[in-house]
Amino acid sequence: MYMKEKTIxxxxxxxxTFSTVSPVFAxxxxxxxDTQQQLVLGNHGIEAKQNVQIxxxxxxxxxxxxxxxxxxxxxxxxxxxxVVASTETVGTFETTIVAEYNDGTTEExxxxxxxxxxxxxxxxxxxxTPTDPEEGQExxTPVDPxxxxxxxxxxxxxxPxxxxxxxxxxxxxxxxxTPVDPVKPVDPVKPAPKPxxxxxxxxxxxxTVELNDSALLPSQFVSRNAHNVKLSFNTQxxxxxxxxxxxxxxxxxxxxxxxxxxxxxxxxxxxxxIQPQEDIFYVWPNDEWTAEELVTATDNSGFVKVYxxxxxxxxxxxxxxxHSTVIVAEDANGNISTIDxxxxxxxxxxxMLYSSPTVNFDxxxxxxxxxxxxxxxxxxxxxxxSEELLAETRVDYSGAYHAVLSRPLQPGETAYLIAVxxxxxxxxxxxxxxxxxQVPEVKAESIVKSATDSQTTATTPNNDPSNEVVATxxxxxxxxxxxxxxxxxxxxxxxxxxxxLLYLRKRS
Numbered sequence: 001m002y003m004k005e006k007t008i009x010x011x012x013x014x015x016x017t018f019s020t021v022s023p024v025f026a027x028x029x030x031x032x033x034d035t036q037q038q039l040v041l042g043n044h045g046i047e048a049k050q051n052v053q054i055x056x057x058x059x060x061x062x063x064x065x066x067x068x069x070x071x072x073x074x075x076x077x078x079x080x081x082x083v084v085a086s087t088e089t090v091g092t093f094e095t096t097i098v099a100e101y102n103d104g105t106t107e108e109x110x111x112x113x114x115x116x117x118x119x120x121x122x123x124x125x126x127x128x129t130p131t132d133p134e135e136g137q138e139x140x141t142p143v144d145p146x147x148x149x150x151x152x153x154x155x156x157x158x159x160p161x162x163x164x165x166x167x168x169x170x171x172x173x174x175x176x177x178t179p180v181d182p183v184k185p186v187d188p189v190k191p192a193p194k195p196x197x198x199x200x201x202x203x204x205x206x207x208t209v210e211l212n213d214s215a216l217l218p219s220q221f222v223s224r225n226a227h228n229v230k231l232s233f234n235t236q237x238x239x240x241x242x243x244x245x246x247x248x249x250x251x252x253x254x255x256x257x258x259x260x261x262x263x264x265x266x267x268x269x270x271x272x273x274i275q276p277q278e279d280i281f282y283v284w285p286n287d288e289w290t291a292e293e294l295v296t297a298t299d300n301s302g303f304v305k306v307y308x309x310x311x312x313x314x315x316x317x318x319x320x321x322x323h324s325t326v327i328v329a330e331d332a333n334g335n336i337s338t339i340d341x342x343x344x345x346x347x348x349x350x351x352m353l354y355s356s357p358t359v360n361f362d363x364x365x366x367x368x369x370x371x372x373x374x375x376x377x378x379x380x381x382x383x384x385x386s387e388e389l390l391a392e393t394r395v396d397y398s399g400a401y402h403a404v405l406s407r408p409l410q411p412g413e414t415a416y417l418i419a420v421x422x423x424x425x426x427x428x429x430x431x432x433x434x435x436x437x438q439v440p441e442v443k444a445e446s447i448v449k450s451a452t453d454s455q456t457t458a459t460t461p462n463n464d465p466s467n468e469v470v471a472t473x474x475x476x477x478x479x480x481x482x483x484x485x486x487x488x489x490x491x492x493x494x495x496x497x498x499x500x501l502l503y504l505r506k507r508s
C-alpha cells in the first residue's frame with residue numbers, strides 16, 4: 001500500500017514537470033524551424049524547387065524552377081546568359097536561374113529537372129504502317145501465288161518455301177523510330193528561345209528625325225525590354241533626304257543578341273536661325289543695304305532665303321533717326337523665322353564732341369602709342385597722307401589707351417587720333433607726328449561748323465575690302481587742296497570715316 005502511494009506521487013511530480021517544460025520545448029522547436037526555413041530561403045525569400053518534372057516539348061519559364069515566397073525585393077527572374085532550359089530530350093538536366101533584386105543584388109539558383117516523355121507525340125503504329133510501306137506491300141501480294149506454284153508439282157518444296165516468303169516480310173516490319181523523324185518538324189516547341197531574344201528591345205512606331213540631324217541615338221528608334229541591354233547602330237541612319245527610310249539596331253545582353261529593323265521618316269520642321277549683324281545698325285542717309293547684308297541666317301537644309309517683310313528690296317535710309325523693319329528668313333521647306341531689325345540713320349550735325357586724345361611721348365614708340373581720352377570709347381589711329389587705319393583699340397573705364405600699330409611709323413610721319421563713343425559722338429582730332437613732342441590740336445567743332453556752312457556731304461564707305469578710309473566729297477566752291485582750310489576738310493572726312501569704321505560693315 002505504501003509503495004503504491006509512493007509510485008503515484010512520483011508520477012504526479014514527473015507529469016507536473018513535463019507540463020511545465022513542454023511549452024518551452026515547443027517554442028524552441030518552432031524557433032529552430034523558423035531559423036532553418038530562413039536559412040533555406042536566404043535573405044530574399046526565394047529557393048530552388050525540388051524534383052522538378054516537365055513534359056517533353058513543353059515551353060518553360062524561370063518560375064518553373066524556383067519558388068518565390070516574398071515579393072519584398074521585387075525579384076526579376078531570367079535564365080543565365082539567356083540560355084533557356086531545353087525540353088526536347090527525355091532525361092535529367094540542370095539549368096541556372098538568375099534573380100535580380102531591387103536592392104541591386106543578384107542571386108543564382110542551379111536547379112536539376114527531369115524531362116518526361118510525352119505520349120501525345122509518340123506516333124501510332126497502325127496509321128503510320130500503311131503510309132510508308134504501301135510500296136513494300138506490293139511484293140507481299142505476289143508471295144501467295146509464288147509458293148503455291150512450286151508446292152503443287154513437288155511435294156518436297158522444303159527449300160524454296162522457307163526463304164522466299166521471309167524476305168519480303170522483313171520490310172513489312174516497321175521500325176518505330178523511323179516514322180518519328182517526320183513528326184519532329186511538327187513539334188512547335190523548337191522556336192521557344194525566340195521569345196527570350198525578342199524581349200531585349202522593341203521597335204518604336206511613327207519615328208521621325210530632323211533633316212541632317214547628326215546626333216541620333218539608337219534609343220530614339222527602339223525601346224529596351226530588359227535591364228542592362230546595350231544598343232548600337234547595325235546600319236547608319238540616313239538623314240540627308242526627306243522621306244521614309246529604315247535602320248537596323250543591334251540589341252545585346254550577355255551572349256544574347258537581337259537585330260531590330262525600324263522604319264522612320266526624315267522631316268524638316270526646324271526654323272532657320274537668324275540674327276542681326278549688330279544690335280543697333282548705323283547707316284548713312286540714302287545708303288543702300290539689302291536684307292542679306294544686314295543679318296546672318298542659317299538652316300539645317302543648307303538653303304535659306306532672306307528678304308524684307310514689307311516687300312522692299314533695299315533698307316529705307318531716307319530719313320535720319322531711329323528706325324526698325326522686319327527681316328524674314330525662309331528655308332526650302334517653308335519654315336520661317338523673323339526678327340525686328342533696329343537701325344539708325346546718322347548725320348554729322350548730331351554728333352557730340354569730346355576733347356582731343358592726349359599722347360604720352362615718354363612711353364610711345366613707332367609701333368605703340370600710349371595716352372588718354374574719353375573713357376569707354378574706341379580710339380582710331382589713321383595716317384594723314386594715305387588715310388590708312390593703323391590701329392583701333394578700346395579705351396578703358398579710366399580713359400587710358402594703348403594703341404598697337406599695324407606697322408611702324410616713319411620719322412616725321414603724322415597720324416590722326418580720334419575717339420568715337422558707342423552713340424556716334426566723336427572727339428576732337430589729335431595730330432601725332434612721330435619723332436616730335438609737339439601735338440597741334442585741330443578743333444573738330446570748328447571743322448564741323450565750317451563743313452556744315454559749306455554744305456559738305458559725306459560719301460558712302462568704300463566697297464574695297466581693305467581698311468582704307470574714304471575722303472569727304474566737297475562742293476566746287478569749297479577750298480581746293482593746299483588752301484588754308486583744306487586740312488580741316490580732310491579732318492571732317494576722317495571723323496565721318498572713323499564713325500563708319502566703328503558702325504558700318506564693309507561690303508564684300
